[in-house]
Amino acid sequence: MRYFINRLIFFVLSLWAAVTINFILPRLMPGNPAQAMFAKFQGQLKPEAMAAMKQQFGLTDEPIWDKYLSYLQGLVTGDWGLSFANFPVPVTSIIGHSMPWTIFLVGGATVISVFIGTALGIYVSFKRQGILDSTLPISSMALQAMPHFFVAMVLIFVFAFQLGWFPLGKGFSIDVMPGFNWDFIKSALFHSILPGITLFFGGLSGWLIGMRNNMIYTLGEDYVVFAEAKGVHPSRLMFSYAARNAFLPQLTSFALAIGHVVSGAILVEVVFSYPGIGSQLNDAVLSQDYPMIQASFLLIAVAVLTANLIVDLLYARLDPRIRTGGANS
Amino acid sequence: MNVELGKTSQPIGKKHSPLNRIYNFLLPLFANKKATVGMIIFLVFVLAAIFEPWIAPYDPNAAIFPPSQAPTAEHIFGTTNTGKDVFSQFIYGARSTIVVGFGAGILTTIIGLTIGLISGFAGRIVDSILGFVTNLFLVVPGLALLIVIEAYLENASPYMNGLIIALTGWAWGARVFRSMTFSLGSRDYVTAAKLSGESNLRVMFTQIAPNMVSVIASNIMYASLAAILADSGLAFLGLESVSSVSWGTMLYWAKGSGALLNGSWWWFLPPGIGIALVGMSLVLMNFAVDQITNPRLRQQIRRKHNG
Numbered sequence: 001m002r003y004f005i006n007r008l009i010f011f012v013l014s015l016w017a018a019v020t021i022n023f024i025l026p027r028l029m030p031g032n033p034a035q036a037m038f039a040k041f042q043g044q045l046k047p048e049a050m051a052a053m054k055q056q057f058g059l060t061d062e063p064i065w066d067k068y069l070s071y072l073q074g075l076v077t078g079d080w081g082l083s084f085a086n087f088p089v090p091v092t093s094i095i096g097h098s099m100p101w102t103i104f105l106v107g108g109a110t111v112i113s114v115f116i117g118t119a120l121g122i123y124v125s126f127k128r129q130g131i132l133d134s135t136l137p138i139s140s141m142a143l144q145a146m147p148h149f150f151v152a153m154v155l156i157f158v159f160a161f162q163l164g165w166f167p168l169g170k171g172f173s174i175d176v177m178p179g180f181n182w183d184f185i186k187s188a189l190f191h192s193i194l195p196g197i198t199l200f201f202g203g204l205s206g207w208l209i210g211m212r213n214n215m216i217y218t219l220g221e222d223y224v225v226f227a228e229a230k231g232v233h234p235s236r237l238m239f240s241y242a243a244r245n246a247f248l249p250q251l252t253s254f255a256l257a258i259g260h261v262v263s264g265a266i267l268v269e270v271v272f273s274y275p276g277i278g279s280q281l282n283d284a285v286l287s288q289d290y291p292m293i294q295a296s297f298l299l300i301a302v303a304v305l306t307a308n309l310i311v312d313l314l315y316a317r318l319d320p321r322i323r324t325g326g327a328n329s
Numbered sequence: 330m331n332v333e334l335g336k337t338s339q340p341i342g343k344k345h346s347p348l349n350r351i352y353n354f355l356l357p358l359f360a361n362k363k364a365t366v367g368m369i370i371f372l373v374f375v376l377a378a379i380f381e382p383w384i385a386p387y388d389p390n391a392a393i394f395p396p397s398q399a400p401t402a403e404h405i406f407g408t409t410n411t412g413k414d415v416f417s418q419f420i421y422g423a424r425s426t427i428v429v430g431f432g433a434g435i436l437t438t439i440i441g442l443t444i445g446l447i448s449g450f451a452g453r454i455v456d457s458i459l460g461f462v463t464n465l466f467l468v469v470p471g472l473a474l475l476i477v478i479e480a481y482l483e484n485a486s487p488y489m490n491g492l493i494i495a496l497t498g499w500a501w502g503a504r505v506f507r508s509m510t511f512s513l514g515s516r517d518y519v520t521a522a523k524l525s526g527e528s529n530l531r532v533m534f535t536q537i538a539p540n541m542v543s544v545i546a547s548n549i550m551y552a553s554l555a556a557i558l559a560d561s562g563l564a565f566l567g568l569e570s571v572s573s574v575s576w577g578t579m580l581y582w583a584k585g586s587g588a589l590l591n592g593s594w595w596w597f598l599p600p601g602i603g604i605a606l607v608g609m610s611l612v613l614m615n616f617a618v619d620q621i622t623n624p625r626l627r628q629q630i631r632r633k634h635n636g
């Protein structure tokens with residue numbers, strides 16, 4: 001129980017920290033970007049937009065504490081501000097359109113890469129002297145050293161431009177109607193293959209090496225050696241004895257990796273012009289749509305923190321030591 | 330990658346002078362084939378970065394050649410769509426990438442080490458607060474945070490980027506160093522040092538930190554790799570001063586000028602491969618550190634499984 005409470009406290013505190021960072025950042029920057037931005041937009045935006053911007057970036061005369069409170073209140077009531085680039089559309093509705101794309105692409109690719117990477121890690125750990133054991137870690141580490149967005153560029157160049165097998169980018173082709181129909185789903189799936197592969201290979205090596213190392217560690221434990229001496233069947237030894245326990249640390253890495261995966265996904269989305277939250281953030285930065293930047297960042301942070309909480313709770317379900325506080329949790 | 334905590338320290342308490350320890354630590358780096366390869370690749374790029382004005386045949390910003398040329402004898406990597414020599418840009422980009430990457434990597438490690446040591450040494454309250462901040466920085470998506478900061482800064486120089494990357498990326502190291510400090514802090518020789526009246530600060534830096542040399546080295550390499558990837562990513566998004574010459578900005582211009590769609594492969598391949606090679610050399614060198622310091626990964630240790 002203490003574990004759950006601790007995790008929840010951390011979740012709430014980190015959520016608060018992310019929200020506050022979001023509030024403070026534009027106000028902390030040298031030369032007051034809000035002021036500069038305001039001067040830049042003078043005459044370009046409608047007066048309502050200017051007033052909204054003044055409000056949002058604290059160019060009014062209220063004390064900072066009041067601004068902070070009204071900012072928090074706005075967040076809770078769903079008033080996240082209006083987009084500058086598409087004034088007066090609320091940023092929440094724009095984000096509502098891009099979020100499902102990211103969840104589908106990043107979530108799907110990550111889950112697949114966790115499973116395949118872990119399975120390969122188990123396999124490699126059992127074939128210690130094989131060719132795979134000596135080449136796989138190295139080749140997957142080469143993948144790790146490569147920037148995901150560059151891999152994405154090469155994949156586009158080879159498979160979309162040269163061979164023409166896949167589309168050059170975007171989330172779906174322009175001749176289908178977005179909605180719940182087979183043509184659209186087919187098109188969306190087809191467009192997600194190349195970015196999905198990029199993210200899949202980007203994550204694969206971490207899971208593979210992690211699982212391999214955990215397996216080697218676990219296979220050296222006394223109970224596994226004993227089971228082997230007792231004559232337990234190798235496959236049973238591999239999965240029921242070693243892999244089950246070796247997988248637990250993977251979950252912890254998974255929780256920590258979510259932020260990393262999302263970061264990589266931002267760049268990949270940009271390369272593929274994929275209509276997710278990463279492209280959204282990039283577009284917002286390019287058009288200096290500050291409410292959109294703030295909202296995108298906040299949403300990404302909240303999503304990552306929530307995913308983290310879920311994995312932490314799942315970890316507790318799977319590892320009784322955490323629940324009962326047996327180890328030094 | 331996963332350095333086994335608490336099992337990584339080298340024999341302790343023998344009469345190892347610091348120099349001796351460093352020598353003993355570095356020796357296997359040359360004996361290990363992977364590490365040697367990594368080191369050679371790395372040295373090549375470092376030399377390129379140091380001697381760039383002599384190696385690069387042209388001024389990287391001189392747009393005076395026929396545009397969009399495929400590689401020829403004069404322009405071995407071809408030219409950009411504005412007629413700049415890609416090879417010269419590539420050589421000049423090495424310096425910015427390596428300096429920013431390593432600078433940020435070392436700075437990250439210093440911040441992480443300091444916070445980790447304090448966290449592992451100070452009382453519960455300090456540890457809880459630092460632990461919270463560390464965990465927070467661990468889970469917050471780093472690149473998103475960087476993008477937001479850069480959006481407010483506008484046209485940051487590569488060095489500014491490196492600084493920001495270091496200030497946001499120290500959490501992983503801090504966590505590793507904290508648990509190592511805990512594990513090392515309970516050893517007899519540390520207790521002895523404390524009992525003999527040495528100050529906490531002195532114990533931290535003379536007793537504990539030297540025994541983390543391998544972890545520190547490994548952390549520098551991974552932090553540098555992460556910094557190079559983050560920096561090139563930011564530059565690729567156009568968030569670094571776009572007039573600077575780095576591999577990331579080269580990719581930014583290549584993508585922005587449609588190199589992918591008009592077949593100018595010679596433009597975007599070199600910077601990307603450059604990043605990958607430098608990254609790879611770091612991973613290779615670190616792979617060796619992992620192998621050396623984590624005895625369980627050594628092949629001969631494990632009994633052969635017939636499964």
